Amino acid sequence: MNLFAIVRVGIRSGLIVGIVAVFIVLIGMVQTFAKRYLTGDLTLSMVILLAFGLAAGALAARQVTKSSPHLGHKVLAAGISGLITGVMLAALLFVISQVSLRDVLVNATPEMVTALSLGLPLSSAALTLVGMTVATAVIAVLYGLAPPRLRRALLEGLMAVILVGLFWEAIIGLDVSRLVMKFLGVKAGKVLPLPGAIGLLVVVGLATYLLRARPHLNTTPTRPKSSSAWRYISLVLIAGALAALPFAVGLFWSQTLTTIGLFTLMGLGLNIVVGMAGLLDLGYVAFYAIGAYALALFSSPASSLGLGLPFWVALPIALIFAAISGILLGIPVLRLRGDYLAIVTLGFGEIIRVLALSDVLKPYIGGPQGIMETPPPYFFGIQLSDPRYLYYLILAACLVVVFISLRLNDSRIGRAWIAVREDEDVAQAMGINLVAAKLMAFAIGASFAGVGGAIFAARQGAIFPMDFTLFVSINVLCLIIIGGMGSIPGVITGAFFLIGLPEVLREVDEYRILAYGAGLVIMMLVRPEGLLPSARRRLELHETEAEEGVAYGTR
Amino acid sequence: MAPAEDDGAGKPKVLLEARGVTKRFGGLVAVNKVDFVLEKGMIASIIGPNGAGKTTFFNCITGFYKPEEGQILFDGEDLVGLRPDRITARGIARTYQNIRLFKEMTALENILVGMHPRLKSGLFGAIVRDPATVREEREAVERGKELLRFVGLRGKGDILAKNLPYGDQRRLEVARALASQPKLLLLDEPTAGMNPAETEEMMDFIRRLRDDLGLTVLLIEHDMRVVMGISDRVTVLDYGEKIAEGTPTEIQRNPAVIEAYLGRGGDGYGPA
Numbered sequence: 001m002n003l004f005a006i007v008r009v010g011i012r013s014g015l016i017v018g019i020v021a022v023f024i025v026l027i028g029m030v031q032t033f034a035k036r037y038l039t040g041d042l043t044l045s046m047v048i049l050l051a052f053g054l055a056a057g058a059l060a061a062r063q064v065t066k067s068s069p070h071l072g073h074k075v076l077a078a079g080i081s082g083l084i085t086g087v088m089l090a091a092l093l094f095v096i097s098q099v100s101l102r103d104v105l106v107n108a109t110p111e112m113v114t115a116l117s118l119g120l121p122l123s124s125a126a127l128t129l130v131g132m133t134v135a136t137a138v139i140a141v142l143y144g145l146a147p148p149r150l151r152r153a154l155l156e157g158l159m160a161v162i163l164v165g166l167f168w169e170a171i172i173g174l175d176v177s178r179l180v181m182k183f184l185g186v187k188a189g190k191v192l193p194l195p196g197a198i199g200l201l202v203v204v205g206l207a208t209y210l211l212r213a214r215p216h217l218n219t220t221p222t223r224p225k226s227s228s229a230w231r232y233i234s235l236v237l238i239a240g241a242l243a244a245l246p247f248a249v250g251l252f253w254s255q256t257l258t259t260i261g262l263f264t265l266m267g268l269g270l271n272i273v274v275g276m277a278g279l280l281d282l283g284y285v286a287f288y289a290i291g292a293y294a295l296a297l298f299s300s301p302a303s304s305l306g307l308g309l310p311f312w313v314a315l316p317i318a319l320i321f322a323a324i325s326g327i328l329l330g331i332p333v334l335r336l337r338g339d340y341l342a343i344v345t346l347g348f349g350e351i352i353r354v355l356a357l358s359d360v361l362k363p364y365i366g367g368p369q370g371i372m373e374t375p376p377p378y379f380f381g382i383q384l385s386d387p388r389y390l391y392y393l394i395l396a397a398c399l400v401v402v403f404i405s406l407r408l409n410d411s412r413i414g415r416a417w418i419a420v421r422e423d424e425d426v427a428q429a430m431g432i433n434l435v436a437a438k439l440m441a442f443a444i445g446a447s448f449a450g451v452g453g454a455i456f457a458a459r460q461g462a463i464f465p466m467d468f469t470l471f472v473s474i475n476v477l478c479l480i481i482i483g484g485m486g487s488i489p490g491v492i493t494g495a496f497f498l499i500g501l502p503e504v505l506r507e508v509d510e511y512r513i514l515a516y517g518a519g520l521v522i523m524m525l526v527r528p529e530g531l532l533p534s535a536r537r538r539l540e541l542h543e544t545e546a547e548e549g550v551a552y553g554t555r
Numbered sequence: 556m557a558p559a560e561d562d563g564a565g566k567p568k569v570l571l572e573a574r575g576v577t578k579r580f581g582g583l584v585a586v587n588k589v590d591f592v593l594e595k596g597m598i599a600s601i602i603g604p605n606g607a608g609k610t611t612f613f614n615c616i617t618g619f620y621k622p623e624e625g626q627i628l629f630d631g632e633d634l635v636g637l638r639p640d641r642i643t644a645r646g647i648a649r650t651y652q653n654i655r656l657f658k659e660m661t662a663l664e665n666i667l668v669g670m671h672p673r674l675k676s677g678l679f680g681a682i683v684r685d686p687a688t689v690r691e692e693r694e695a696v697e698r699g700k701e702l703l704r705f706v707g708l709r710g711k712g713d714i715l716a717k718n719l720p721y722g723d724q725r726r727l728e729v730a731r732a733l734a735s736q737p738k739l740l741l742l743d744e745p746t747a748g749m750n751p752a753e754t755e756e757m758m759d760f761i762r763r764l765r766d767d768l769g770l771t772v773l774l775i776e777h778d779m780r781v782v783m784g785i786s787d788r789v790t791v792l793d794y795g796e797k798i799a800e801g802t803p804t805e806i807q808r809n810p811a812v813i814e815a816y817l818g819r820g821g822d823g824y825g826p827a
Contacts, residue, residue, distance in 0.1 A: 404682050411681035411692075412667075412674050415660070419668045422657040429617055431643035431672030431735055440678065 003076075006064060010077040013060035014084025021052040021085055022092050028107030029511060031115040036505075038165035040194035045115050047162070049089070049129070053136025054143075056085040061141045074141045082137025086130035089116070093129065097122055149209060157205030161197045168192045170504050175250040242395060246388035254387040256503045258459060261394035262452045263499045266476045267483070267491040268401045269448025274477070275486035276414060277441035278421025280342040282473055283349025286329065287322045287446035289356060289468035291453025294318035296371035296463050297364075303371050304364045311377035315454050322450020323443045330442035334435055337424065349473055356465035370464035374457045390459055397455060398492075401448050405488050408444070417441055475499070478516050482523055484530025493532050568595040569628075570739055570771050571616070576625035578611055578795075585611040586622065587795040593739070593788075598765055598772045600782045602806075603792035604815060609775045610652060612792065613741055617649050618642040629739070644672040648737035650728040652744045652775070656716040662727050663712035666699040669734030699734065706730040706760070722753050729760070733768070740764060742774040746781050754778060758785050783807065791815065 024030070033044035060081035061074045068074075093116045095101070101108040117125035143151060164171065171177055172188040181188060246254040266288060273281045295318040301308035309317075329348050333341055355361055357368055365371060376385035377393060384390045408414045416437045419427040428434050457463045475498060483494025498516075502509050523530070573591040577584065586608045593599055601609050614620040616627055618639040627634045634642055648669075657665050674695060680688035703712050706726040711719065719727060725745065732740055745761065746754040758781055764770045776782045782789060783803040791799040791806060793815040799806055806812055 407682045407684065411688075412671065412676050413678060413681050415664060415668050416671060418660060418664075419657050419671075422659060423655055425619065425639075426651070426655045426657070427668070428639045429619065429643060429649060430668050430731070431640045432668070433638075433640050444678075 006068070006073050006077045007080060009063045010060050010080025011084060013063065013077070014056055014081035014088075017052060017056040017059060017081065018085040018088035020055075022088055024048070025089070025092060025112065025116060026105055026107060027511070027514070028112065031107070031109070031111040032510065034111070034115040036166070037191040039161065039192040039197035044166070046118065049116075049118075049132065050136050052085055052089070053082050053133035054140045056081040056133060057137030057140030058144065060137070061144055065144075071141075071145070074144075075138055078137040078141045079134055082134040083130065085137070086133030089133065090126035090129045093117055093126060094122070153205040153209035156208040157201040157203075160204040161192075161201050164200060165192045165197060167504055170253070173250070174248060174253065176248040243392075246391040251387060254391050256500060258387050258390050258394050259503070260495045260499045261391070261398050262456050262459075263476060263479060264398050264492050264495040265394070265401055265452035265455075266449045266472075267479050267495055268398075268405050268488065269445040269452070270476050271480050271486065271488070271491050272405065272408065272417070272448070273441050273445035275480060276409065276421065277417040277438060279438060279441060280338065280345070281442075281445070282342045282346040282470075282477065283329075283352070284345075284445070284449060284476055285468050285470065285472040286349045286352040287326055287449035288453040288456070288472060289352050289465075290325045290446075291318045291322045291450030292457040292463050292467070293356065293365055293371070293453075294321035294450070295454035295457045296374045299458070300371050300374045302373040303366075308375070311375065311458055315377075315451065318454035319447050319450050322453070323447040326442040326444075326446025327439050329446075330439045334438055346470070346473075349470060353465055353468050353470075356468065368465060370462055370467075371457075372462045374461055374463065376461070377455075377458050385459075385461075387459075390455075394455055397451055401451070402488055402492075404444075409488070413437070413440065474516070478520065480530075482519060482530060484533035487530060487532055487534035490530050490532040490534070494530070497531070569593070570595045570630065571773070572626075572628040573612075573616070574626045574628070576612070576615055576622045576627060578608075578615055578620055578622045584795050586615060586792075588625070589792070589795075589797050591790060591797070593771060593773060595738075595771055596765060596769065597787045598761065598774070598785050599788040599790065600786040601773065601775050601790045601792060602777070602779075602782055606794075607792040608795040609792055610743060611795075613649065613743055613775065616642075616741065617647060640672070643735055643737075646736070646738035647741065648732035648735045648739075649741035650725075650732050650743055650745065652747060654721075654724050654728055656724055656728055656731070658717035659715060661713050661715055662703065662708060662719065663696070663699050665716050665727060665731045666702055666734045667695055669731035670695050670699070672735055702730045702733055705733075721748060725749070725757070726760075729764075733764075737770065739771045739773065742772060744775055744777060746776065746778050754781060757781075761785055 030045040030048055033048060036044040038044055038047060057078035060077040064074045064077045093113065096108045097113045097117075116129070118128065120128060143154070146154070168188075169190060172181070177188075246257065249257070266284065269287070270281065270284050273279050273284070295311070295314045297303045297305050298307055298309045298317050299311055299314035300306075329345070333344050336344055356365060356370075359367060361367070376383055376390075378384065379389075379393070382389060384393055416427065416432045419430065419432060420434065420437055424434065427437075456467075460467070479494035479498040480491055481494075482497060483492070484490030502512055569592055571591070571593040573589055575588045575590060576586055577588055578586040589608075589612060591612075601612065603609050611620065615622045616634070618634060618637050618641070622635060625635070629642075629645060629647065632645075634645070634647075637645075657668060660668070674691055676688040676691055679685070680691075700712060703709055706729055708719075708723055708726060708730065711723065716724065716727060729740075729742070729745070742761070746757050749757060761772055761774070762785060764772055774786075786803055789799075789801065789803055789806045790797060791809075791812050798811045798815060799809045801809070
């Protein structure tokens with residue numbers, strides 16, 4: 001590889017990362033995160049700036065690696081790449097500090113200048129930016145050279161620092177941490193102290209380095225069988241942790257946990273429709289809405305029915321309503337496949353919301369005013385309006401739904417669904433009644449969402465059409481894709497990531513959709529099977545890689 | 556029971572009978588007034604050049620297409636208008652020209668899906684796992700393993716279908732078809748893509764299906780050695796019409812067949 005080609009790779013990667021970096025700065029991400037301290041004086045916006053340099057270096061080095069193993073070439077390309085990214089950022093800083101662009105770019109405020117210049121005077125700030133990106137770009141190359149075991153240890157250590165740093169306020173705000181600190185007689189500041197961060201990095205890094213002695217393989221076709229005693233112990237531990245959770249984390253986080261639980265319910269329902277039966281439903285929020293409205297209609301004394309039935313009577317009614325609507329909405333789309341099905345169901349979701357808003361149904365379900373005074377559930381006389389108590393109701397519902405999902409997955413019906421997903425025509429030729437299989441998937445998926453919606457209505461005390469926007473459907477779909485399509489633990493993980501994370505990082509909320517988009521793209525590139533894929537799907541997507549790996553190894 | 560009209564040898568039991576079956580796609584007549592009789596316990600072949608309507612005829616029998624005219628009698632009952640899953644439940648199973656397994660399910664799971672119409676457990680059974688369901692599942696798995704052994708895939712039940720070698724995939728497809736306990740098995744080019752040794756094996760296997768399991772087999776085949784080697788009867792289709800019918804030796808001498816295969820220059824099929 002000649003020098004010219006290397007310079008070209010460097011320039012190209014630098015420009016790519018530079019453009020992305022300028023875009024990210026201009027949408028205001030850097031200034032938004034300037035007040036979020038990770039550890040010591042290090043803010044999240046500084047981390048983002050450092051990440052630009054790392055990305056520039058890594059991108060350049062990766063392209064050089066394909067054709068040249070020479071270290072000098074990589075460093076050169078990465079250095080040029082980092083230099084260009086840095087220069088672009090510096091130029092941006094210079095422009096926005098001299099000219100006001102606020103008319104067209106609303107985020108180009110003085111705060112952006114401050115965040116980007118790291119509080120330094122303009123010229124030295126520009127130099128610092130360039131120097132920093134070049135340095136981090138070269139560091140990225142060196143990191144790539146380290147042995148995999150060390151790299152992994154470093155990565156996990158850094159991840160731990162970032163997670164703890166970001167969630168520091170949340171962590172010290174938990175009831176249980178308050179108790180511990182009181183017991184130890186220490187007071188925690190608002191930011192993870194720097195020595196603590198370094199200690200965490202070392203401990204987690206060392207632990208990873210020592211524990212992951214064997215090379216990590218992506219495919220484990222035969223799962224190691226743990227002894228049953230160990231399984232019971234871990235089961236008891238998990239049960240204990242789940243039971244203690246709301247009181248350990250306190251009121252605010254319990255509320256978040258209930259939201260996560262509701263989305264888990266929906267995710268598990270959609271997982272049956274999309275993950276197992278392969279019916280891409282983009283209007284899933286409709287069933288959530290129907291469950292919520294059914295519960296409100298029957299249980300609220302202020303509704304048009306005015307029955308004021310107790311929660312436990314209204315809940316099965318809501319479930320049945322949702323299941324029936326699942327079948328009714330399923331019938332017209334029985335013959336549709338793939339993208340056509342997605343478009344039509346998308347429409348259904350909106351129709352339900354618009355109907356709820358409309359004047360036609362206003363006398364019955366209140367139009368934009370919704371339905372008020374949905375009473376909280378009672379459990380043997382205990383009012384479950386406190387999220388810490390409501391948590392147990394949702395936990396119970398999730399456990400039931402998880403159980404049903406697991407059982408269905410491993411049954412004649414589950415196999416029929418997967419067969420329909422794989423090849424509808426052949427599934428029918430094998431004697432599977434497509435109509436019955438699809439409608440059953442729609443009905444069961446809808447009833448899970450209906451239960452979620454009913455509990456949601458009871459939790460909120462009032463429901464409005466705007467609670468049931470398209471965004472709920474997208475959220476649920478994203479969480480099963482990120483968690484791992486068809487995988488039940490994946491759905492739960494996905495719910496924690498997608499619903500819990502934005503609650504913790506309030507600043508992220510503004511960039512939620514951007515983060516979803518970026519997250520989905522990255523997931524599809526890096527880990528298309530999701531975070532916690534079902535065993536079958538993990539096999540599907542990585543088996544070929546493993547085979548290739550073996551083939552290369554023998555050469 | 557429909558009487559067999561064209562076969563003089565006593566009164567054989569007719570399993571499948573097509574009467575004037577016609578299937579059109581717009582202006583194209585893919586299958587044109589085809590009469591066809593298949594006796595129980597026979598191995599019969601349908602041959603013909605590319606686009607002769609063989610697979611379309613198969614699709615009419617299995618209910619994937621609905622013929623515009625004609626009747627298809629199976630065990631004396633008309634199948635026309637029934638959904639494919641109902642027809643499978645009545646005892647017709649098939650394989651495909653281009654293997655269509657459920658690629659991302661294991662071999663055993665593929666067979667269990669094939670058993671679908673013979674199993675009963677529903678939603679309640681799936682969730683509650685009552686003793687009847689548990690027993691049914693256990694027996695199904697046992698029978699699935701037996702089928703795997705029968706087709707020579709012993710111990711390969713946990714492998715994803717797509718990771719099986721080509722020949723194994725073909726055999727698995729047959730096993731999946733057998734899982735529905737059919738009376739009639741339709742094989743669409745079972746030896747396509749096989750080398751001579753594998754083809755020989757497949758021929759033996761098809762004979763075993765009849766001799767050991769008492770199945771009636773109807774196959775579409777291009778390989779003339781296979782057709783002539785195992786068929787009791789051969790039917791020739793050309794441009795959707797039946798142009799000849801008879802024993803393999805009769806067919807080999809039939810001038811219309813020779814013309815259909817050789818008379819049209821490049822587009823015909825010759826024996827490989």
